[in-house]
Amino acid sequence: MIRAIDSLALRTAVVAVLGIVVVHVLSLWTYEHAMERERHAAHAVRLADQIVALRRSLAAAPAERREEVAHALSGGAIDAHWGREAMAATGPHADESAQRLAAEVRALAPDLAAADILVGAGPDPHLSLVAVRLPDGSWLNVRLFASVPQTAGGHGSLLSTTLMAAGVLLLSLAIAAWLTRPLRAMARTVAALPPDAARIHLPETGPKEVRELAHAFNGMQARIAGLVERRTQALAAVSHDLRTPMTRLRFRLEDVSDPALRDAIAGDVAEMEQMVEATLSYLRGEASEEPVRPLDLVALVETIVDDARDRGLRADLSAPPRLVVAGRLVSLKRMVGNLVDNALAYGGSAHVSIMDEEADAVLTVRDEGPGIPVDQFAAVLEPFVRLEASRSRATGGVGLGLTIASAVAEAHDGTLSLANATGGGLVATVRLPKIQAETN
Numbered sequence: 004m005i006r007a008i009d010s011l012a013l014r015t016a017v018v019a020v021l022g023i024v025v026v027h028v029l030s031l032w033t034y035e036h037a038m039e040r041e042r043h044a045a046h047a048v049r050l051a052d053q054i055v056a057l058r059r060s061l062a063a064a065p066a067e068r069r070e071e072v073a074h075a076l077s078g079g080a081i082d083a084h085w086g087r088e089a090m091a092a093t094g095p096h097a098d099e100s101a102q103r104l105a106a107e108v109r110a111l112a113p114d115l116a117a118a119d120i121l122v123g124a125g126p127d128p129h130l131s132l133v134a135v136r137l138p139d140g141s142w143l144n145v146r147l148f149a150s151v152p153q154t155a156g157g158h159g160s161l162l163s164t165t166l167m168a169a170g171v172l173l174l175s176l177a178i179a180a181w182l183t184r185p186l187r188a189m190a191r192t193v194a195a196l197p198p199d200a201a202r203i204h205l206p207e208t209g210p211k212e213v214r215e216l217a218h219a220f221n222g223m224q225a226r227i228a229g230l231v232e233r234r235t236q237a238l239a240a241v242s243h244d245l246r247t248p249m250t251r252l253r254f255r256l257e258d259v260s261d262p263a264l265r266d267a268i269a270g271d272v273a274e275m276e277q278m279v280e281a282t283l284s285y286l287r288g289e290a291s292e293e294p295v296r297p298l299d300l301v302a303l304v305e306t307i308v309d310d311a312r313d314r315g316l317r318a319d320l321s322a323p324p325r326l327v328v329a330g331r332l333v334s335l336k337r338m339v340g341n342l343v344d345n346a347l348a349y350g351g352s353a354h355v356s357i358m359d360e361e362a363d364a365v366l367t368v369r370d371e372g373p374g375i376p377v378d379q380f381a382a383v384l385e386p387f388v389r390l391e392a393s394r395s396r397a398t399g400g401v402g403l404g405l406t407i408a409s410a411v412a413e414a415h416d417g418t419l420s421l422a423n424a425t426g427g428g429l430v431a432t433v434r435l436p437k438i439q440a441e442t443n
Contacts, residue, residue: 015179023171044103050080051107054135054145057083058112062137073143082146090144091123091132104147108135185209189217245279293331297438300326300335300364301357307339308355316347322357326364328435330415338411339366341404342431346370350428363417364437369430374423383421384409408433 057076064072069085077083084090105122109115112135119136133145189205203224207217252272259265301322311318328335346353350370358365375383384405405419408431412419417435424430 015175015182019175020168020172024168027167047103047107050104050147051111053081054104054108054133054143055111057081057145058135058137058143061085061143062139066139066141069141080148082148084144084146085141086144087141089121089134089136089142091121091134104131104133108133182210185213186216189213189220193220246276249276249279293333295329295331297327298330298332298335300328300366300435300437303332303336304339304355304357304366307336307343308353311343311347311353317352318343318347318355319353320355320357322355323359326357326359326437328364328415328437330435334411334414338408338433339368341408342366342368342433345404345431346372346429359437362436363434366433366435367430369424370428372428374427374429375421377423380421384419405431 057073060072060076061069073083073085102122105120108120109117115135121132121134123132131147133147135143135145137143185208192203192205205217205220207214207221209217249272252268256265256269256272259268301324304322305320308318308320343353343355346368347370350372352371354369354371356367356369358367405421409419412433412435415435417433420432422430422432
C-alpha cells in the first residue's frame with residue numbers, strides 16, 4: 004500500500020481527498036441530525052394541530068353525533084373517539100414524542116390546563132393514548148400510532164460524497180502534477196546523463212523549493228567537477244613522480260653484483276609497478292578520451308587467451324567467428340585481461356566463452372578454483388578487497404581486478420555478475436550490448 008502511493012502527486016491527492024471526505028461526512032451528519040430534530044418537531048406540531056381541530060369539531064357537534072364526527076375525522080396516525088371518560092392516564096412510560104405532542108397541544112389551546120391533557124402508553128409499544136378534555140367535561144380520546152417522519156434517502160448523500168471525492172481527487176492530481184513537473188523534468192534530465200557526460204546546468208525555474216533544489220544541484224555539480232579535475236591533476240603528478248624513481252631503480256639494478264639480490268630487487272620493483280599501474284587504472288576510471296567504436300570482441304579475447312597460452316598457462320576459448328560490440332579498445336582489453344588473470348591466479352585455469360544472445364554479447368570466464376561464498380559476491384567487487392588477506396604477490400594482486408572490470412562493463416552499458424559453477428570454480432559473466440558487424 005505504501006509503495007502504491009510512493010508519489011508526491013498521489014500523496015497530495017490522498018491527503019486532500021481524505022480531508023475533504025472527513026469534513027464532508029461530519030458536515031452531513033450534523034446537518035442530518037439537525038434536520039431529524041426539525042422533522043420530529045414539525046411532525047409533533049402537525050399532529051397537535053389535528054388534535055386541537057378535532058377537539059373544536061367535537062365541541063361544536065351535538066353529543067349524539069360526536070362519535071360519528073370523531074370517526075369521520077380520524078385518519079393516518081390518529082384514531083379518535085369520544086367518551087365520557089378519559090381512556091389515557093399519565094404515566095412514567097409515556098413516549099417522548101407523546102410528551103412533546105402534549106406540550107404542542109397546550110401551546111395551540113391555551114385554555115387547556117395541565118390536567119386537561121393526559122398522555123399514556125397503550126398496550127402496544129408503538130401506540131400512545133392521548134385524552135383531551137372538552138369544555139363540557141367529556142373527553143376526546145386519541146389512539147396515536149407511532150409514526151416516524153419520512154427522512155431523505157441516504158443515496159443522495161452518498162452520491163454527493165462520492166462525486167466530491169472524485170472531483171477533489173482529479174483536481175489534486177492535476178495540481179500536484181503541475182507542481183511536481185519541474186521535479187520530474189529534473190529527474191529525467193539527471194537520469195539520462197551518461198557516466199562520462201559533461202556537466203549540465205539545470206534551469207532554476209518553478210516554485211521556490213524547486214528553484215532551490217536546482218540551484219543546490221548545479222552547485223554540487225560544480226564542486227564535483229572541481230574535485231574530479233583536482234584528482235586528475237594529482238593522478239598525473241603521482242604517475243610521473245612514482246614511475247620516475249622506479250625507472251631509476253631499474254637502471255641501478257645493473258650495478259648490483261649479486262645475481263640473487265638483483266633478481267629479488269627486480270621482483271620488488273615489478274610488483275611496485277604492477278600495484279601503481281592497477282591503482283592508477285582504477286582511479287582514472289573511464290575518463291578516457293578514447294572514442295567508442297565498433298570492436299570485434301572475439302578477436303580481442305583471442306589475443307588475451309593466446310598470450311596466456313604463450314606463457315604456458317591453461318586458457319581456452321569457445322566463441323563464434325565474429326561478434327561486434329561498441330566500445331573502447333584499451334578499456335575492454337583491460338576488463339577481459341583482469342578477468343582472465345583473476346581466473347588464472349585463483350583457479351589455475353581460464354575457460355573463456357563468448358555467446359551471441361539476442362541484443363547482448365555474453366562473455367563468461369570460468370576457473371577451476373574453490374569459488375567464493377555467495378555473500379561475498381558484492382564485497383569482491385569493491386576496491387582493494389581480497390578474500391585472501393595476506394596480500395602476498397603469490398596469491399594475487401591488490402584487489403582491483405574485478406573492481407576495474409565491473410567499472411568498465413558499466414561504462415559500456417553492460418553488467419558484470421559472479422556465480423559459483425555447479426562443478427566448482429567461479430564464473431564471471433559480462434553482458435555487453437552488441438551491434439551488427441559491418442559488411443564490406
